[in-house]
Structure formats: C-alpha cells, structure tokens
Amino acid sequence: MQPHYSPREIEAQAQAAWEAAEAFTAKEDPSRPKYYCLSMFPYPSGKLHMGHVRNYTIGDVLARFHRMRGYNVMQPMGWDAFGLPAENAAIASGVAPARWTYDNIAYMKKQLKSLGLAIDWKRELATCRPEYYRWNQWLFLRMLEKGIAYQKTGLVNWDPVVQTVLANEQVIEGRGWRTGALVEKREIPMYYLAITRYAEELLAELDNLPGWPEQVKLMQKNWIGKSHGVRVGFPYTLPEGGSGILWVFTTRADTLMGATYVAVAAEHPLAAFIEECKKGGVTEAEIATQEKKGMPTGLTVTHPLTGEALPVWVANYVLMGYGEGAVMAVPAHDERDFEFAKKYGLPIRTVIAAPGGGTEREAPAAAMTEHGVCINSGKYDGLGFEAAVDAIAADLAAKGLGEKKVTWRLRDWAISRQRYWGTPIPIIHCEACGEVPGPDEDLPVVLPEDLIPDGSGNPLAKCERFLRCTCPRCGRAARRETDTMDTFVDSSWYFLRYCSPDAASMVDERVDYWMPADQYIGGIEHAILHLLYARFWTKVMRDLGLATVSEPFANLLTQGMVLNHIFFRKGEKGGITYFAPDEVEVHRDAKGLITGAVCKADGQPVEYGGIGTMSKSKKNGVDPQALIDQYGADTARLFMMFAAPPENTLEWSDAGVEGAWRFLNRLWKLVHAHVEKGVVPAYGGGSLPDGLKALRRQIHATLQKVTDDIGRRKTFNTAIAAVMELTNALGRVNDDSPLARAVVQEGLELVVHMLWPIVPHICEALYAELRPGARLMDATWPEVDQDALVEDEIDLVVQVNGKLRGQIRVPRDADRAAIEALARANPNVQKFIDGLTIRKVVVVPGRLINIVAN
C-alpha cells in the first residue's frame, strides 16, 4: 500500500471505476424503493462557485448514503441556461448568449465531474435547447386553452434613454444601471398565469409536507396571504354627471365608522396616472419604505353607513395589485393611514377602545391597531371584533354596498419578458385576427442563437427571419410575438423532465415511478418564488393528465450561503474598490479579532468590511477549482460538510481546509499502518477484555449516530465529528494481539463505510486495501450490533440545587433508592447539603439526580 495519500491519483482511479461500472446510471425498478435526489440546477454563469460545491456535495452525500441503504437512487443534473447574465455578457464582450452559455456549460460540467458526484449524466438537460423549451411553449398553449394563461397589462421599469424595459435588478436607486436615467413605470400588455386559481390548494397542501422546514411553509403561507375581510362600496357622483361605486377591501370592517378618507392607487381608474407616482421602482419593498405621498383627487365618496362625504386621495402606499386597488383609510387604527393623515392634516377618529381603557383622546400619538371593543360607533358600540364585522357586513349587504370576502395576497404570475435569451412565447400577431395562439405543429418556435443584444431593446424585434410567419387563422402574413418567458418557467418542471429525458412527449409514465423527488436541496433564497411556481406548475400538469403527482418535493433542505471576509478601499469620489482576501494581509488583536488589513501589493491599509456572501462584485469569492487542484475533491467535500450544518451560513476558512486535509492524511496513515501488519478478518464474536469491549461499543455507537445524523437529522458535521473521535480512538490502540487487531479491522472497515458518502474516493481506495478486491460502490450500509452497545454500569451526575457537585457510577438497572443513597454518600455532595433540610430529590433515569435543599 502507498504510504502517502495522493488524492490526484486515487480520485482519477475511483472516478474511472465508477464510470466503467456505470454505477450511477438509474433505471426504473419497481422491486426496490426509489430515492430521487434532486439538487437545484445551476445557472451556467462561467464556473462553479462554492455555493454549487456545497449544494451538490450535500446531494451527493444523501444519494450515496441511500444507495448503500439499498435504495434505487436517481441523481440527475442539468442547466438553468436562459437568463439575463448571458445578455449582459453579450453587451460587455459581443459574444452571442448561446455561445457563451454552451461554453460555460462545457467547462462547469468538467468541474462537476472532478467533484466525483454520483450523477446519472444520461439525464442531463439544458433549458435553452429547443427540445426542452418546446414543452414550455406547448404547455403554455394548453394553459391558454384552459384560461389559465391570459393577457392583461402590467407595470414595468422603463429606461427612457435606451427605450428598454429593465429588470428590478437593473434599477439602482431609481436609475437605469447603464444609463443612469431616472426610471419610469410603464404599463404594457403581458401574459399571466392564473396561479391564484390554485391559491387554496397551494395553501392547504402545505399541511401535507411534513418534510419541509416549518419556516419555509410559513413564508409560503404568508406569501399566499389568505385573508378574510369585507368588500365595502362607497357610492359617488362625478361632478360632470356619471356615478358609480368605489369598492375597497378591508380586514377591519369593525373600524368602518372611523374611516375619514378613501385612498386609491395611482393606477386606479378613478385616478389619472399621476405624474408624481410614475417615478420610482415597482418593487414592494420600495413602495413600502418610500415617503408616503399623495394628492387629493377633488372627488368625494359617500360613507355607506353614515352618508358622510369622504375625500378621495391618491396615495403611493396603495397597491393596485392587491384587493381592489383602493382602501378605506382609518387613521386611528392603521399605521400607514395614520402617518398619511398626519402629513396631510386629515381627521383621525378613534372607534376602537384602547386596551388600557382610555377612550376618546382627540389626538392619539400613534395608531392603535389591536382588536378591541367598538366605541364612537353608534349602534355598533360595545361590540367586539367578530360581532362588529358581522353586524357591519350584514348592514352593508342589506344596502347592496358590501359582503364578506376572502382575498389573497398572491398575484397571478406575469411571465412575459421583453428579452431575447428566453423561451419565445408562441403567439402570432395578425393585423386581421389579433393575437393568435401558434399551432402545435409550429413547435418548437425556435429562438435564433446567433443574435447579439446591445442593451437597447430586444434583438428579436429586428430579426425578420424570426418575426415573419403566417396567421394560422386567416393565412395572411403575420408577425411573431417577441417577448420571451420568465426563466422561472424553465425551472418549474425540469425535475419532471429528468424522469423521462428522452420522452417524445413532455413527460411519460416514468414520472409516476420517480416522482415526487424524495429530497430537494437548494438555497434558502428560493424558499418562496421558485418553490411556489414549481408546485403550481406540477399541479397544472397533473390537471392536464400528464402526471399523477400533486406535490413535487417530499423533503426540502434549504442550504445556507457561503460567506467570506470583505476588504475594500474608498476612492476619493466615493467609489469603492474591493480586494480579494488573498490580496491582503490581515491584522488581528490579542483576542484574534480583525482590526485592519493592508494590501500586499502596495502596503497601504484597506478597510475590513465584515463577512458577506461570496460575490464577484465584492471580490471575496474563492475558486473551488484552485481548492480541488491543490487538495483534491475529497478535502473540498469534507471541509464543506464539516464546517457547518447545511442550513447555516458557512464561513470560508483556509485553515479549516487544512484541518480537513490533515484528517484525511491521518486516516490514510492509520489504515496504512494497520494493513502493513497484515489484513485480518473483522471481529466476529467471542468475549473481549474491558478495553476492547469499550472500543467496540464506541465503534457501534458511532455507527448508530452516523446513521441517524446522515439519514434523519442531515447534520453531516456531527456525523464527521463522531467519525473523527472514533478514528482518534482507533489510532490510540497500542495492542497487536489478534483480538485487538480484529476489532480495529472492524472499526476501520466501518469508518470507510461511514465516510464513503462524504469522501468517496479515499474510502474506495482504503477499502480496497482493507479487503483486497472489494469495492464500496457495491457495499451496503453496515448494521449496528445492539449487543455491543450494552453497558453494565453508567455514570450519573449529582446536582445540589441544580448545580453540579459530583458524579456516581451505578449499575444500569439501579433503583431510585439505591441511586439516592449513593448520591448522598458522595463527600462533595455532603459538603453542600450539610446543615440544610432536603426538600425534594429529583431523579432523571439514566441522566442525573438533583437534591433540592435549603
């Protein structure tokens, strides 16, 4: 056996052996339980980043573990290949997005392979290929038929200089990122998917997902935002004649008697699209944090119960997309209304009693938003929240000016993008027939791959060979739609295509074998949008009879981000220059805290910016390739899995990598030393002296813990820590007797089994030394020997008044009286109970005894 661990060699060998055996090619096999291990597919941005390495290593550990446990495992991989960065690359360097994307895929695939992932590459897909996106188009047409897809107008960010729609990401402090021009809101026609039709099911089925983290389910629940309220009508008469009813939605109908004005969104039909409100972005965060602004419309509406005339204001805090796009304002009991009323001097009328019992303060200092009893509300005085809502809703209904209503925060999904690098929307514009769905025979509507965007508009709009077509209805010359689909469409069903990657239809019956995915792994940042869209899309496919599955992901693991230190220098003009961590020398104080740093190149100080997510712009990324080249894939995988539990953020540490490397070297040397003395059969029974009995107990206790940590808890860091402890214990054995060597042999064999999911290459190599000719890729997960775990005596902790005062060793089955007697006999315990009266003795079996005395 080689005395030194050389990862380059053994990793190439192991990967070649897996490939030759086609070990990870998955085939449907109804005789075995299946395990579909799915990781979020990467966007081919150029090269792998640490987040990818972490994501795919977690998936690989679970895939390999379940394979050893006897499951029929399928772990696929693909490319989320459409999107904005390819267009940005084209703008920056003139390369066609297609070319850039395919080059990146080729490079990143090589990188993924060097990590030694147990992936079935036969199922690989890229969403920018016509054979994939044709089914986006096909399903879109089916949705149009069902009325799930429809057209209406929506708001976008408009850069007036380049005459282009901008993504929210491209708007920086209200200005276009390349032009610096003030961005305007603009209303344009778009296609929507009616995800709100599925709101009730998307909400209800969260309860059927025990394998999802509670916080993700809660975030989805809040996002869907089912709320029970009342739709209230405020009649009005326009000065020039006409009349109508202004409808609002409120969850606080009990405060209707306190309404002092009505506010509508800037895009509400009652308001003109007011110039002032055109400015600023379209994101909810921006709207919620901007200064409350508004203006009176000059109109008034009639309070449906009191008949009072209330002014109508346009307010920038009212969202057109939610409820009715208009609200009744009750400043006394809503914070936003309160702030607005203060600013514009509108009246504030308290109609709910404050919890303290205070009643009619003229000028409250803040809105009282709690539920309470109605006051100053005429016939409703004294009613609680529910009674008041019921009574008011009934009175409104009698007048035809209201009813109880359920409203959702969730909005329909706008999928139109005014971009080139995406799935063409299969719609044909005909002068005579209008917007006509493209016929199925035309699919796929192929995206030309040789166009190069320049940042102004969509190059498809100038591409005659793409645009020209005939109207399927009247046969006259027509033009194709140039909008493409949101890339969330691509990622909403790729996991279904993996199940039948070569199907002639969108999917085939193999989806019913593999789905749902038994484990889905990806970034927490996708907790809402991607996961919600994927759930919706799956349900639509189910309702079209394409699959039987309702919920695509049985278990969800949301991994944390990978962070690193940030260093920067502020320029004279306020610009910030970032420095990579390896470009600076860090200064620490006596406690090890970072106090400052200097740039190695010029010796001048740089500022320390704390810890943040690895990103290109902050130059704090670490290239995984350099890590793999220097230490090998196993060290990279081990460090990633050991440094933090998967849900936590992970701080990058060069020293931590060294630690992982050292452990693998120690393990190699330990097996080498053992093997050089000759391999022996693993311990197979017979009586053991106390020391070896304890070692064997540790071996099987470790196996039990690691099985639970990987399989149930998914805390790979604690599994590794336990194996490290066991390895240290095995290394301390200084006994060459046949019995001792047999126990160590058993221990080492179990160690390489337990570590195979995490560091498969080195384990494959070590196992071949421990059992010449054997391969771990064919091995099964070992069984815990329950007999080895049994202990005759156990240690108990003794506390006096909750403080640790001693330890006692008692027989495993000692009774309460015996334990108490032993505890009271302990000299240190006696010292602390001396002179006190014992009030109570708490015995926790197997753990501790607490003597309460005073």
Add this chain to the structure above:
RNA sequence: GCGAAAGUGGCGGAAUUGGUAGACGCACUGGACUUAGGAUCCAGCGCCGCAAGGCGUGCGAGUUCGAGUCUCGCCUUUCGCACCA
C-alpha cells in the same frame, strides 16, 4: 415597511425530548522529533481566582428542582418581497 430566520470561547461549531455548556475541528501556548519545519507526534486551552469556589450561551424580565433550549419585551445580523437566478 412587511414576512422568515439567526445570535454559545480568539474562530467555525456541539449540546437531538427542559437535565454535566463548550464534543469535533481551527487558532494559540508548551514540549518531543529534527540539519530544518509552514511536516508529524504529545500535552494544555471559556472568564476571574493561589485555592476553595464564583461567573458564563446578544440585552432585560419571567416560568421551573433545573433554561443555550420554553414565555414576554428589546438590540443586532442575514434572507425574501413577485423582471437576478
């Protein structure tokens, strides 16, 4: 602003069901080996204290025989907010 999480030694983290706080690793200190050490091995390592012991899980209260863990209030950080993926 709204929604969701997190906060434990010098650092990453462990403590799984309310029951020994600090496993494992890193950093650091001392020693061994060595021509050499940025290799390897051994030992120590929360804070205060000579010790006995006391204190200690972001801050402040509370429940309990017992709280890192449960409850309430606050502070800080991170993620998401619908056109980044």
